[in-house]
Amino acid sequence: xxxxxxxxxxxxxxxxxxxxxxxxxxxxxxxxxxxxxxxxxxxxxxxxxxxxxxxxxxxxxxxxxxxxxxxxxxxxxxxxxxxxxxxxxxxxxxxxxxxxxxxxxxxxxxxxxx
Amino acid sequence: xxxxxxxxxxxxxxxxxxxxxxxxxxxxxxxxxxxxxxxxxxxxxxxxxxxxxxxxxxxxxxxxxxxxxxxxxxxxxxxxxxxxxxxxxxxxxxxxxxxxxxxxxxxxxxxxxx
Numbered sequence: 001x002x003x004x005x006x007x008x009x010x011x012x013x014x015x016x017x018x019x020x021x022x023x024x025x026x027x028x029x030x031x032x033x034x035x036x037x038x039x040x041x042x043x044x045x046x047x048x049x050x051x052x053x054x055x056x057x058x059x060x061x062x063x064x065x066x067x068x069x070x071x072x073x074x075x076x077x078x079x080x081x082x083x084x085x086x087x088x089x090x091x092x093x094x095x096x097x098x099x100x101x102x103x104x105x106x107x108x109x110x111x112x113x114x
Numbered sequence: 115x116x117x118x119x120x121x122x123x124x125x126x127x128x129x130x131x132x133x134x135x136x137x138x139x140x141x142x143x144x145x146x147x148x149x150x151x152x153x154x155x156x157x158x159x160x161x162x163x164x165x166x167x168x169x170x171x172x173x174x175x176x177x178x179x180x181x182x183x184x185x186x187x188x189x190x191x192x193x194x195x196x197x198x199x200x201x202x203x204x205x206x207x208x209x210x211x212x213x214x215x216x217x218x219x220x221x222x223x224x225x226x227x228x
Contacts, residue, residue: 104161
């Protein structure tokens, strides 16, 4: 399967713990985007990365959230000291910035904070 | 101001009938892309169809087509010959040329009944 891979699919954390969400883009894609979906809402942009660079983090909360896309390995979205309000589905998308720049999404990680 | 508006929270359609899902958008850019995604109950986001702002013809992709009316800033999704498997949430999204992120509407829940 050459699609966008995300793991884990489901993640349960207690308040105060750390959550690490991983995303491997589609083959040939070097642009990664993270979105968050709260229940019964559309997706909200968080951050856009290329290899080793954060290009746009205008949608990221200022505290506790960070993202990286290292030269080797998957992109990581890290949430420190999780709170109940962080419970959501987190989607990763990738694109290759061609003429349509279509973003293809992974299956998402559903984070539940107890 | 909301940039993507989907005014139909829910729609019903009988199997084999056609259905139109509405989407209007707001932008001052001349160059932008419009996207539709399907989110079934399993949760993944599936890309359906794309329309560029300079495309003169309405996009089509199998049973999916767009009724793109640029002057009205609307891009309605038409699903022909509905199938039970079309039951899902449908999200309209836009990306402006000089931006990286997709902006999503709140979605329309489509239910196809036999």
